[in-house]
Amino acid sequence: MTQIADLTATQTLARIAAGTLSFADMREALAQRIAEREPVVRAFVDIHPAPSAGPGPLAGTFFGVKDVLDTADQPSQYGNPIWDGWQPRADAACVALAKTTGGAVMGKTVTTEFATRHPGPTTNPHNPAHTPGGSSSGSAAGVAAGFFHFGIGTQTGGSILRPAAYCGVVGFKPSFGALHRGGMKVMSESLDTIGVMARSVADCALAMSAMTGGDYGQPDTAAPRPPRLALVDANTPQTRAVLESVAEACRAKGAEVVVLTLPSVFAAAMAAHPWVMNMESAQALAFELATAPEKLSPGLLERMLEARAAPTQRLIDGRAAFHAAQDAFAGAIEGFDAVLTPAAPDEAPLGLENTGDPVFNSLWTLLHTPAVSVPIGHGAQGLPLGAQIVTPLGQDAACLMWGEWVRQAVMG
Numbered sequence: 001m002t003q004i005a006d007l008t009a010t011q012t013l014a015r016i017a018a019g020t021l022s023f024a025d026m027r028e029a030l031a032q033r034i035a036e037r038e039p040v041v042r043a044f045v046d047i048h049p050a051p052s053a054g055p056g057p058l059a060g061t062f063f064g065v066k067d068v069l070d071t072a073d074q075p076s077q078y079g080n081p082i083w084d085g086w087q088p089r090a091d092a093a094c095v096a097l098a099k100t101t102g103g104a105v106m107g108k109t110v111t112t113e114f115a116t117r118h119p120g121p122t123t124n125p126h127n128p129a130h131t132p133g134g135s136s137s138g139s140a141a142g143v144a145a146g147f148f149h150f151g152i153g154t155q156t157g158g159s160i161l162r163p164a165a166y167c168g169v170v171g172f173k174p175s176f177g178a179l180h181r182g183g184m185k186v187m188s189e190s191l192d193t194i195g196v197m198a199r200s201v202a203d204c205a206l207a208m209s210a211m212t213g214g215d216y217g218q219p220d221t222a223a224p225r226p227p228r229l230a231l232v233d234a235n236t237p238q239t240r241a242v243l244e245s246v247a248e249a250c251r252a253k254g255a256e257v258v259v260l261t262l263p264s265v266f267a268a269a270m271a272a273h274p275w276v277m278n279m280e281s282a283q284a285l286a287f288e289l290a291t292a293p294e295k296l297s298p299g300l301l302e303r304m305l306e307a308r309a310a311p312t313q314r315l316i317d318g319r320a321a322f323h324a325a326q327d328a329f330a331g332a333i334e335g336f337d338a339v340l341t342p343a344a345p346d347e348a349p350l351g352l353e354n355t356g357d358p359v360f361n362s363l364w365t366l367l368h369t370p371a372v373s374v375p376i377g378h379g380a381q382g383l384p385l386g387a388q389i390v391t392p393l394g395q396d397a398a399c400l401m402w403g404e405w406v407r408q409a410v411m412g
Helices: 002-006 009-018 023-041 093-100 137-145 161-167 201-212 237-252 264-284 286-291 298-309 312-332 362-366 396-411
Strands: 044-047 062-066 104-109 150-155 170-173 193-198 228-231 256-259 338-342 371-378 384-390
Touching: 002 023, 009 023, 009 201, 023 044, 023 062, 023 104, 023 137, 044 137, 062 093, 062 137, 093 104, 093 150, 093 201, 104 137, 137 150, 137 161, 137 193, 161 170, 161 371, 161 384, 170 201, 170 396, 193 201, 201 371, 201 396, 228 237, 237 256, 237 338, 237 384, 237 396, 264 286, 264 298, 264 312, 264 362, 286 298, 312 362, 338 396, 371 396, 384 396
Parallel strands: 062 104, 062 150, 228 256, 228 338
Antiparallel strands: 044 104, 150 193, 170 193, 170 371, 338 384, 371 384
């Protein structure tokens, strides 16, 4: 029965349509998997599986919802004790959209504190001594462990793409604003983006198409030709070696892969990222800073106080740097179909005290472009590795298509 829990969403829906699988069977299989593995993985802050499926294209599939997104029937606590037991009256927009497609919510998943850096208890399903990444820790780990088909996550730096890579699943950060942020505990107005994680690229396209009404394509069908890829950002020997092996696999399948150095406008935007993120987050946490600063983690409190002390002009200049890079991106990669870049520096780090480095994700977040992380095998420690594919703003279907092309080129 628990093998049913390993089905992708597309496989699940095909079996339901064929009459060989029921919603009750799927719910039971997932519940059994959770009973077996959740004591070690610790992906959930609240488990409350929907008793039945509504009508819609995703009926029979289950979602895990990151706990910075409000739910009307489960607590929303944002990874911080200030909000312990808080029960919203309404679902966040993305949760409501998931439900209107027939998707059933399995539960709320662990987030780092306010989707920043202070980690929760979640472990990596491949090795519990290692981080699952963050801040969408529980959503990534839950998909990888077979607790639900889709994890809804958010990204300010690398909070979807990095944990997806660490946990060996697909993470998709769509174009900025593709999923509405109503009902989200927003931290950064300029950066926060809602996206999805799943066990296949096709599943991500399926979820996004159903939830938004947009066309995210069918990335598991054949691409029209091999892509021309810009190879960007491999600045450590181990990362460089992994990415070059991916590039060689793509070349063997007919792709043209060219190393590309981005102009200095992108480095300037990257340098501004932490200041914009932290200064906007300090604004978002005005209530918490005013009423209960002692309940914030020391690291978060220090960053928020430093951000508050910074001159407002620094935020204005940082946003301007973002806009300059956004305007320059399409021209910088003209002639290429997509960017190929690491999803994370390496395998998931040992220990649970930090969630890894978003160095390969933050640029694409501030550019507002779609980006997908796809599994490309395992590293020296036997943990998953991921590659990231990026396309210009609005080219979400192409991003998913080329991401699947790269995945198949590497994995076969």
